[in-house]
Amino acid sequence: MIRRLIPIMVALVLIAVVIVFSAATGLLQKYSHSTEKADLNEYFGLEEENEAAVLLDNAYSDEKAIIENDRYYISYSMVKDKLNDNFYFDSNEKLLLYTTPTETIRADSGSNEFIERNDTVYLALDYVKKYTNLEYNAYDTPNHLEIKYKWGTVNRADVTKNTQVRLAPDTKSPVLTEAASGDVVEVLDSQDAWTQVKSADGYLGYMENKMLDNYREEQENPVMNVADMVFPSQTRDSKICLGWHQVTNEAANGTLTDVMAQTLGVNVISPTWFSLSDNEGHISSIASASYVQQAHEMGLEVWGLADNFNPETDTYEVLSYTSKRAVLIQELIGKAGELQLDGINVDFENLSTETGDHFAQFIRELSIPCRERGIVLSVDNYVPKEYTEHYNRATQGKFADYVIIMGYDEHYAGSKESGSVASVDFVRDGIEQTLKDVPAEKVINAIPFYTRIWKETAKTQAELEQDSTYTMNVTSEAVGMAAAEKLIADHGVTAQWDDMAAQNYAEFQLDNALVKIWLEDEASIDVKMQLIKNNNLAGVACWKLGFEKSSVWEVIQKYL
Template sequence: MKNKRIQAIAGAFVLTLIAAGILAVYIVKNMPNKNMVEPYDIPQTRLVIGDKWLKDTAPPFLEGNQIFLPFDTIKKYIDNYIWYDDVLDKVTITTKDRVIRMKTGSLEALINERPMELKFSVQRKNDILYVPIDFLDDLYGISLNYIAENDVVTIDYNNMVYRTAWPNDARTYIRTGESIKEPIVKKYKGQGKDELELPRSSQTSLIVFEESEEWYRVRTYDGVLGYVKKDEVTISGSQYTIETEEEKKPPVLTDGKINLVWDMTYSKKNIQLSAEKTPGIDVISPTWFEIIDREGTIKNRATPEYMEYAHKNGWQVWALFSNAFSDIEGTSIILNNSDLRQEIIRNVLAYASIYKLDGINIDFENIYKSDKDAYTQFVREFYPLAKEQGLYVSVDVSVPDGSDTWSKCFDRKALAESVDYVCLMTYDQHWASSPNAGSTAELSWVEENLQKTLTEVPAEKLLLGVPLYTRLWSQSKEDGKLSSVALGVQSAWSNVEDNEAVVAWNDVSGQYQTSYEKEGTTYQMWIEDKNAVNMKTSLIHKYDLAGACVWAANFADENVFMIFERNLKQVDSYEEWQTYYSEPIMDK
């Protein structure tokens, strides 16, 4: 009896061991792998096209913010027709309407056989030919992105259809393969009391490429490739590009009063512009394109980084395009040659396409009066081609009744009929070498010239010029010689404080004015600051103009943008401005 009991106990023990073993095997077999591994195991910049990591190709590299891809990679995966001439050491790219030729190491390219300056060149590195890809993404119809966190460049074709998925919660894992036994390459940090909640955002979105019975092949926002279980994510509808609609669409131009701010990109700024610190900007106009010779060669100062920053801040970019102010004869030659006009227009619009501009601001100055009609014809030829690309076109004109070459050379009425907006340069009433000291732009002078211009230009197309620079005039008592320097808002008021000068408000000029003597020299200023801006922008409501154009961001302080924001975006009428804001404020 005792032996039977022992045998029963032993049998039960054996069965327990077997059951425990089976359970252990089951647990081990079905226990998810919780080990984390690096998503990329090669220490170099990686290239991912769609859901494919190109391990066996030469890596891309970055120079500044420019992405360079190996020529062979472009030829195999993006453009089968890209061509390299090893004798001439040139790369040629052809599209439906362009032939682009780039010589290795040269910043000068030929686009449709016309020279154009680039910011980036074809390079040879470690005996591998590299092509800058950033400015070609629009031509190739690809979306390009660099994710610094994982040192990966991603490329997607804009005509491909993808689905988007979102993790259900922080228990969603991205794995290296289609099994819970595969290690994890991406997991999420949740929110809330239980730290499981994940908000839906671009940072948590997953691009879905393929699917099997239980798994999706995905790529994360930060460029990680892997697999996710279907029951751990929620699928949305389809989208046609990797970029979100918000990222692709440029900022929309306001329906209200427009504020265009010129940016002298060849000169330093006193403050950093941003939507937060300098509100009230709708359009930024960088001084990017300039004709530099009589053959129509265009100097290019544009950068993709500037475009990206502007759009992120909600500003449209209307690049300024100018003639050579100092070569009036060269301008005449170009304006009177239809072939040169055509080539210049074609090249400017090619740049507009490359940099994805929102508009062009045409700034031709110092023109023969006899070339008035030729200039109008140039603008008339430019406009329809620019509109075909979806661009806004504005043109700059000086005030009426000035000199032949700086004022009477503009047919303001005809130009207004040929463009979207006319920028009236109501400043330089007293220019740098003026024989008399005086204001950059007295309020009464501005209003008088505005009234004259409105007889030729419709109010709904007119942007009123607002200067932000003050001329510090100095006149020696010894020889009477008069000279001036241009100061920004901060520098003008610093000059007042440093010299303990007395300022007084001038109702006629709509500015604070000062005069002081020092070491045998008399100094005078009519200060362009937030108070002067306040007075001038009131005229935009008084005459129901389209908005303002401001020269220039480089002279500004943050206070003037608070006035632009208030007067152009918040004040509804001239009567409202008169009631609440018509008095000057004495603080810097």
């Protein structure tokens, strides 16, 4: 009997052993750490052998670096957006430029400081580093770069035992890299059992909290190999009171005495003399040396205005070529020297988005001969809006002497609805937004000496069916202060103060039209000048001389 039971007992023991072994194996698999390696090419998004992932701001960029001849190249857009926006690439003439206060440094395609691959421009990282405070570490198998250009307080911890950095906060997650006891990792985020880290070899992943100790904050030591550029400025010690003199032909230069007759405290006059005349960078001029001499005798500085209003020219075409910008700059500087101008006022308007980078480089390059010759460089700008960001006021604020806000045209000739030319909120916002990019001692706010006479007529049913966004047809005419007040008086209307606009407002019926007028007068100018004083701006500019009442000058001078 016993002999019969022995095989059964053996079988049961074997079954028990199998069960225990299976359970133990299951527990081991459940609680043990996976040794599976992550697919690092997939992790970094690498597809080509000469690509390298780029770690910036503790995140991997979608853009990859390129490795050629043992040099790392990163995209021009990455350099501009993240590292140093002072670089400029001329895609027409294949030049990479870097402009300082005293020179423009050039690298051509034969220098290997940049390459073009698949319609993308890449800059050599070691070349960028020559002009930028940054540091980088390069790793292989697979290729990845960590670029550091910001410094501050960081959280760090010490690795206490040899362990792994994993793709996800799970012991079964694939291993990205190994971490040795004594390594220091940067702590990005902490959870209950896991910490997100940046490893010593440039991986972003997770480590178990029990493998970390000595959590701490540390102050990073910034790289300071490249000194900040210093821009000697031609700004004046006194406040600027600039009047624009609209000169439409050579004969109009003879009106200087007339437009200055009723002014008070004007110390700069800016005649509209120069205009881009063709697509090669040449300018037309109606300037007068005798005008400059007369202005100087009156104690005025003369800042000749250069515009891009000629409809036969293409501003993008001119500014996107380094050689054409050189022609434009040479002619402007030549005229300034010939006429003994004190300054140049750049008034390039309606620039397309794609022209913005080229315009910024034009200002950089123009600033060098202006600085060398003591010529004041001022640049006119719209009130900052999202659609004018490409004017790059921050660059202007560095390289130019003055940035002038054209604090008007809130509502303009093409507006679909009536409104103020320069309400107080519009002007205030223009100043506040500009001061985010430009120091107050370089900011001049321009005020209007004109208003618009608006006429509203009801749309027909057919017009409403075509476009019902606005219910009225609107036309307008720009007039000076006295003309606007006379029109109101002639129709027996008394203007009332509009708190929202901070202007006197009047309306009346004329035939089948409703006339609306937001006046620019002593009261509205007073409010705008308060904003200029309260923000300690460099001064005021006025468009245009001859449109004002003489009484507004006392208001202006009260705040300068």
